[in-house]
Amino acid sequence: MVQSKLPNTTSSSFSSICQLIEETGALDMAIGKTDFKCPQELLDLAVKYFNEGYNNYAPLEGIYPLRKGISDMIKMHYGHEFNPKTEVTVTAGTIQAIHTAISSVVKDDDEVIIFEPAFESFAPSIVLNGGRPVYVRLKAPAFKIDWEELRKMVTSKTKMIILNSPHNPTGSVLSENDLLQLQRLTNGTNIIVLSDEIFESIIFDNQIHQSVSRFEKLIERSFIVSSFGPLYNVNGWGISYCVAPEKLMREFRKMQQIQIYNVNTPLQYALADFLPKNMSFEDTSELYQGKRNYFNRLLDGSLYQVIPAQGGYFQLLDYSNISDETDVEFSERLARDFGIATMPASAFYHEKGKSRYVRICFAKENSTLEQAAERLLQVPSTTAL
Secondary structure (H helix, E strand, O other), rough: OOOOOOOOOOOOOOHHHHHHHHHHHHOOOOOOOOOOOOOHHHHHHHHHHHHOOOOOOOOOOOOHHHHHHHHHHHHHOOOOOOOOOOOOOEOOHHHHOOOHHHHHOOOOEEEEEEEEOOOOOOHHHHHHOOEEEEEOOOOOOOOOHHHHHHHHHOOEEEEEEEEEEOOOOOOOOOOOHHHHHHHHOOOOOEEEEEEEOOOOOOOOOOOOOOOOHHHHHOOOOOOOOOOHHHHHOOOHHEEEOOOOOOOHHHHHHHHHHHHHHOOOOHHHHHHHHHHHHHHHHHHHHHHHHHHHHHHHHHOOOOOOOEOOOOOEEEEEEOOOOOOOHHHHHHHHHHHHHHHHEEEEHHHHOOOOOOOOOOEEEEOOOHHHHHHHHHHHHHOOOOOOO
16 A cells, blocks of 8 residues: 655646646647757757767766856856865756755754745655745735745744745745845754755846855855756756755765766766856846847736746736636636646645736747737636726
8 A cells, every 4th residue: 555755745737737738739838948949059069978978977966077167157156166076066957956955954843934936846845854844925916025924934943944036936036135134034043045046047127146155144054056957948958056065065965876876977068068158147138038028018008917027037927807717727728718828826836825827938939929928818808897
């Protein structure tokens, strides 16, 4: 008899959406897939290392040239230098890195604070390690942290606080004041911070990404996770990284060696060669800010309420002026009746409330954004305004 270790976890919302897309043929604006190719030079380097036979195991922590490049990039952007030998580890994607970080420190009865909406893998990773997720809702419509509420949720059992900025699915970003508040909150405690910064390269409106790497008192208690995927359009390569002070990274590597051990070797070499001359985030941010602006202009004057994303390549749409349906019902109707797939925001909450938001991915060519807007604008309102 099999007793589930995750009895409250059903099949992934993302899998359900993918099935709906396959069934209906709807235009996929739900999943975080970009329309853009990885740089040709990077692709050529990958082919080179495959052909030259770099197909054996890489070191557990990743090849040194790539770890050194990661360290140099972080220093260039944020001013702090992580030791590539002891404080940088290459991982098989962001979800693995986050799960490994949680597994490294969370034990039975530990509490871990998650800000909702949150990516669906966070809570199961906590539960699998005997911990208890503690949910704090970001305050709509700007989806900001209520620091007074957070202080009330911190207890003697609080082991970890998980951050995500730029935020998926809302596109909100943490400010310098937010990080200073976190620094004050955790000062003098044993709380560990896990910061998911996968979209650090995509920040809009002349803002600056406030990485935990900018704050020395936070660095000493933090795992910071990021990825090459959004920067180089290689999400499917599944290569990310984690940086942390040596005392935390030592525990992280103990877990990694029994969870995955090896990350794709030839792709590590390709990234190591490509990274030193391609560390700037400016072009990536400019591209996606243009896509955000173009898509949102297409919806100007409509009944959809849009608070422009401040980072990343996801945008929430508030459809409460159009329908009283739940977001799951509305998303399904959009796919079946109007040929456009969106992600219901409730997929990012542990309790399915009365969310009236759907998430779209605007990492698309303009022609795709135009098709998406055209289909969204066809939806008639059934709500009395």
